[in-house]
Amino acid sequence: MVNKLILGDNLEVMKTMESETVDLIYLDPPFFSNRDYEVIWGDEGEVRSFLDRWAGGIEHYIAWLKERVEQMHRILKPTGSIFLHCDWHANAEIKVDILNKLFGRNNFRNEIIWSYKTTLKVSTHHLGRDHDIIFVYAKNTEFKMHPDQNDYPPSENTLKRWGKYADANGFVSNKHFAGSASTIINTEDETKGFNINHGVPRDVWEISHLAGNNPEKIGYPTQKPMELLERIIKMASNEGDIILDPFVGGGTTVAVADKLKRRWIGIDQSVAAVKVTDLRLRRQHDMFSQPYELKLRKYDYNMLRNQDAFEFETWIVQQFGGIPNTKQRSDLGLDGKASDGAPIQVKRADNVSRDVIDKFFAAVQRSDKTLFEKNKAAGKPVGYIIAFSFGKGAVAEAARLKNKEGIIIDLKKVNDIVDYGTGPKVSITSKELEDYKYLLEASAESDAGIEFYSWDFDHKPEEGFKADVVIDRDGKQVKQFEPGEHHIAVEAVDKEGLEGTGDLKFKI
Ligand SMILES: C[S@@+](CC[C@H](N)C(=O)[O-])C[C@H]1O[C@@H](n2cnc3c(N)ncnc32)[C@H](O)[C@@H]1O
Incomplete structure (x- = not known):
């Protein structure tokens, strides 16, 4: 199977997929929340999906999601599992009305709490809501799960209680905790005791949200940290397994799956999401990356x-x-x-x-x-x-x-056989604002209209387009340069997802 990035309603796409072919599904659907918070891309595909879910209240949302989870259950292999990411808005209904019904109460494995410690506004009505929930269900009892595949940080309690007994390598010898009431599962080496540097896999995960200056950050809301997906993918799949993210967004799951040598399928209804994911995969592309097929509504003539x-x-x-x-x-x-x-x-x-x-x-x-x-x-x-x-x-x-x-x-x-179109024609102009500081402006001709621009400030044609700025809605950048020669490239993505490239070489 070739990895695939597909534009479309995941319900329709999943209906075309064969039963029992996928090892692991992670989904981070739009939450049942208010509009401002929820609309990420604002393009036609996403707004349509938004209206779909909001035609009614919570019941409608649950029905919308349930239809999709039904397909997920069908295409999961008997050894497969599902990780459904949600939060307080609808977690109760999702668990009872969707997952318990489709997967069965017996196949519930975990409720992972992703605790992210955001600085919260004070509310007089409730406590700070500071975590998301990831439900884990297996398709049946023969599931694949290796919870110990990750390095978990030790808990504060472990450090406090046992730290003083640990040797230079972190081992606490058996004699210290023999007879202790705590059950210590982490024994990599019975003779050496347990290692306080390796935490026991627990269902509460402390992972912070991506900070503003994190290089992983692409620039759209709801982007999940790669660390979160790394844990999930390592614990519930092996190299070569097939991972599906039917709400792929900016592509965190498939980017991590690719790095971890899993095969993958990503689906999103929004052109912007699919193209951001495409650019993200191209940015991280190296000699180990696998090829993938990008399926838009139209093919690109060029x-x-x-x-x-x-x-x-x-x-x-x-x-x-x-x-x-x-x-x-x-x-x-x-x-x-x-x-x-x-x-x-x-x-x-x-x-x-x-x-x-x-x-x-x-x-x-x-x-x-x-x-x-x-x-x-x-x-x-x-x-x-x-x-x-x-x-x-x-x-x-x-x-x-x-x-x-x-x-x-x-x-x-x-x-007559396939639909194709021509991507935008793009050019860049530059204007020096002050010493070495330039205003770069992209202008594009496009019938479909431009969705966003991406910039590669150190373009090397032999490496392909590697975006430094992935999403720029206006096509304007102010950038400080060092003296020397520069090669800049810009890609304009139109509302069909077709793209055009322009570049500019200059010397300072
Ligand atoms: C919360 S975001 C996912 C974010 C992602 N986990 C990440 O880290 O970037 C949800 C995504 O679901 C997409 N979506 C909503 N309804 C959809 C549908 N019916 N089919 C496919 N994608 C859909 C939205 O366009 C949005 O990109």
Whole structure:
């Protein structure tokens, strides 16, 4: 399986997934809370989803979520588990009306408390609400779970009580706690005793929210710390396992899964979320990263045109419902077969000319004469040519063959098979404000409208685009530079998720 990042309503996407194929699901759905807090991206996809959930009260929200968790339960492997992230707004209903019903009370494993110590406003009505809840359920008793896969910090009590007995390596010998009422589970080495530096895995996790200057921070609300996901992924999966995040947001789960060599699927209904995740994965890309497929509503014309020719041929034949020719070079230059066996030729080009038709026609007759005659007699296409567009000569020749000889060569345009568009055209201008301090402005031409810009201030074309600033709604940055040569790149992402790049080299 190739890793996938998919734009769409997770309900629809999950319905197309096979049963029992996923090892671990983490979901961080939008909470049942007030609007301002909840809308993160503000794009069309998210607002639609928001309206979906808010058409009614809590019952409606629970029904909305339950339908989705039903799919999650179906696609989990028998050894799989689910981690559902929620908070006080709806945790009671989620547990009783969704998880206990679908997974069964017996398969409840934990209620993890993520305690994040935020500075809270004082309320006269309630205490500071300072934690989220992550429910853990297994699909059944054969679940995969290794709670000790992480380094847990020791609790304060452990340190206070046992610290004074610990040797330089943190070991407290057995004689000190023999007979003690505390049950000590952490015994890596029976003879050495337990190590106070390694905490016992507990269900209360102290992990702070990402601080403003944390390099992990991308710049959108609700971003979860990687440490949280690291713990979950390590404890409930192995390398190579498949992890699904159906509400992927800015991509924390898939970014961590990728680092930990798990395979992954991320889904989000918001174009902005999917593209932020895409840029985040590209930013962390190194030689160990795995390739992934990005599924938007539309394909990018430039990407299709510049893709490896063989990959493109294989892919478009499959999209057409045919069977690609797996041999890189066939003697007749045919790239695949339609479902009835009729030959397909792919030209990754525009304005395909008449001689392509002539050659194809000859090849079709030579490849399978019987099939050719049969299709001709039945008035069905004897073959298909797929291209971005066809020139006048080609169109006229296909018409002539059909009208004069009763032979149909079907000319299929790529956009009859898949939808594609062209990303924005972008340029950068710079203006020195004071010494070495510049105002950089991106301007983009786009029919769809721009969703956001991303900046790479130290662009190295051979490494690809590595965003320093991932989300910039206005396309304006003020930046201090050192003297020397600079190469800056900007990517503009439009409302369809298609992107365009511009760059600027300058010397100070
Ligand atoms: C709380 S955020 C997830 C944040 C994420 N855990 C992170 O660390 O970045 C919830 C996400 O769910 C998405 N979403 C809401 N309804 C959806 C639906 N029906 N299908 C797919 N995604 C949806 C929103 O667009 C939003 O990005």
